[in-house]
Amino acid sequence: MPKEKKEKKEISHRLRIARELRHQFIVTLSTLLTSAFGLVAALAWNELVKELINQYIxxxxxxxxxxxxxxxxxxxxxxxxxxxxxxxxxxxxxxxxxxxxxxx
CATH class of the missing domain: 1.20.5 (Single alpha-helices involved in coiled-coils or other helix-helix interfaces)
Structure with missing residues (x-):
């Protein structure tokens, strides 16, 4: 019995680690994608503001x-x-x- 309990604990521990890694992957990917879209939006606004200024100066x-x-x-x-x-x-x-x- 003690060996089975130890194996179950080990499996449970590995599952927790796998879940945490999956969570960290999703958080990191989400941050990267949000940053990428933020950069694209910033570049779009950059072009708009430049055009507006160039039009009136x-x-x-x-x-x-x-x-x-x-x-x-x-x-x-x-x-x-x-x-x-x-x-x-x-x-x-x-x-x-x-x-x-x-x-x-």
Whole structure:
């Protein structure tokens, strides 16, 4: 009997490891794909912003257009980061509130 228990424990341990590896693979693949699509989206927005700036600034003013582009992209990045930060904070507050209610 002890040998059978040991074998069952070993099999159970190996199954847990296999499940964890599968989980890590899925998480890593998900992160990579999300990053790839994020890069594609960023490149698409990059082209759009460049076109908009080039359309409204006279040709030959490359320094001015690059400055405007840098400011616009920085503004958009800060705005998006702040909005995502607010969402994360709201989510965290809701999670803490739920946990407090469950403890009572």
């Amino acid at each position: 006279a040709p030959g003013q490359t320094l001015v257009s690059k400055l405007i582009y840098a400011i616009a992209v920085t503004f958009l990045a800060v705005f998006a980061s702040l909005q995502l930060g607010k969402l994360a904070a709201i989510d965290e507050i809701e999670k803490e509130t739920k946990e407090e209610k469950e403890q009572k």
